[in-house]
Amino acid sequence: MPVVNARNLRKQYGPSEVVAGLDLSLASGACHGLLGPNGAGKTTTLKMLLGLIEPDGGEIRVLDLPVPSLARQARVRIGVVPQMDNLDPDFSVTENLLTYGRYFGLKDAAIRDRIPSLLDFAGLNSRAESRIQTLSGGMKRRLTLARALVNDPDVIFLDEPTTGLDPQARHVIWQGLRKLLSRGKTILLTTHFMDEAERLCDRLTIIDRGRSIAEGSPRELIATHIESDVVELYGEDASGWGRQEGMLHADRIEEAGETVFCYTRHPRPLLDALKDRPDLKYLHRPANLEDVFLKLTGRELRD
Numbered sequence: 001m002p003v004v005n006a007r008n009l010r011k012q013y014g015p016s017e018v019v020a021g022l023d024l025s026l027a028s029g030a031c032h033g034l035l036g037p038n039g040a041g042k043t044t045t046l047k048m049l050l051g052l053i054e055p056d057g058g059e060i061r062v063l064d065l066p067v068p069s070l071a072r073q074a075r076v077r078i079g080v081v082p083q084m085d086n087l088d089p090d091f092s093v094t095e096n097l098l099t100y101g102r103y104f105g106l107k108d109a110a111i112r113d114r115i116p117s118l119l120d121f122a123g124l125n126s127r128a129e130s131r132i133q134t135l136s137g138g139m140k141r142r143l144t145l146a147r148a149l150v151n152d153p154d155v156i157f158l159d160e161p162t163t164g165l166d167p168q169a170r171h172v173i174w175q176g177l178r179k180l181l182s183r184g185k186t187i188l189l190t191t192h193f194m195d196e197a198e199r200l201c202d203r204l205t206i207i208d209r210g211r212s213i214a215e216g217s218p219r220e221l222i223a224t225h226i227e228s229d230v231v232e233l234y235g236e237d238a239s240g241w242g243r244q245e246g247m248l249h250a251d252r253i254e255e256a257g258e259t260v261f262c263y264t265r266h267p268r269p270l271l272d273a274l275k276d277r278p279d280l281k282y283l284h285r286p287a288n289l290e291d292v293f294l295k296l297t298g299r300e301l302r303d
């Protein structure tokens with residue numbers, strides 16, 4: 001049975017349908033990624049799954065409980081890492097964990113029992129009594145993640161868990177999430193980082209304008225939606241060459257600014273043709289999830 005199951009989910013704000021008939025199903029123990037451009041409806045979906053926003057239509061079951069009617073009961077078994085760290089700046093690390101645990105009706109003694117393992121998980125053993133203002137961005141994120149585990153949840157929802165972090169800090173968060181998966185937890189995360197989705201997620205749902213437009217494992221999505229190889233051409237002459245020679249050898253080309261993306265299943269002829277143009281800068285690489293995402297959702301900016 002899916003841990004989270006949403007069918008035909010709908011939410012309207014004024015004239016615009018922000019979530020427009022979304023289906024979502026999370027397998028137990030899996031990491032499921034929700035990808036989509038800004039405004040696609042990801043956060044609204046997470047909030048409806050938590051029972052914090054009432055849907056206009058559709059059905060939700062979380063851990064076999066109907067939401068929103070029994071959302072409170074469901075939330076006891078869900079950990080939440082919101083997009084913005086909302087730690088209490090006036091409290092220490094330990095006090096933040098204590099206060100949060102009390103929301104779940106946990107006794108202080110029970111929370112205190114858990115605190116050492118939570119600090120250990122967050123790598124914050126030496127900072128137990130530190131004030132929040134003295135922590136780095138990465139430490140705050142790790143604490144927010146540890147805080148979401150205070151009630152030992154079965155499912156963890158994370159809204160853009162690594163936005164704003166440096167590469168070192170992102171890797172530490174990924175390690176933490178892998179540890180949770182190895183303990184059998186189910187994870188739902190939203191992200192704008194395709195490398196993060198490719199590394200962590202067993203399954204992905206790409207949403208746009210409130211609808212699911214593709215679903216599958218990262219590898220399935222790449223194999224289904226995109227050619228295997230990409231040759232990126234850069235610079236002033238890229239466009240002209242791409243439109244003439246590139247078109248002859250690639251299955252498809254896309255232009256973005258001064259870059260031409262040549263998509264092909266057989267890169268050799270294209271690479272051979274480029275040997276005659278040593279002045280053109282290019283990069284040959286395997287197609288990735290970002291190529292799929294941009295093909296399906298377009299390259300124009302969403303603000």
Ligand code: ADP
Nearest residue numbers: 013014018036037038039040041042043044045
């Ligand atoms: P995402 O998380 O994918 O960026 P959101 O779910 O935050 O998207 O938002 C989807 C759309 O719904 C956006 O256009 C946003 O402006 C709009 N929206 C979100 N919450 C509200 C609200 N409370 N009132 C009106 N519009 C909202």
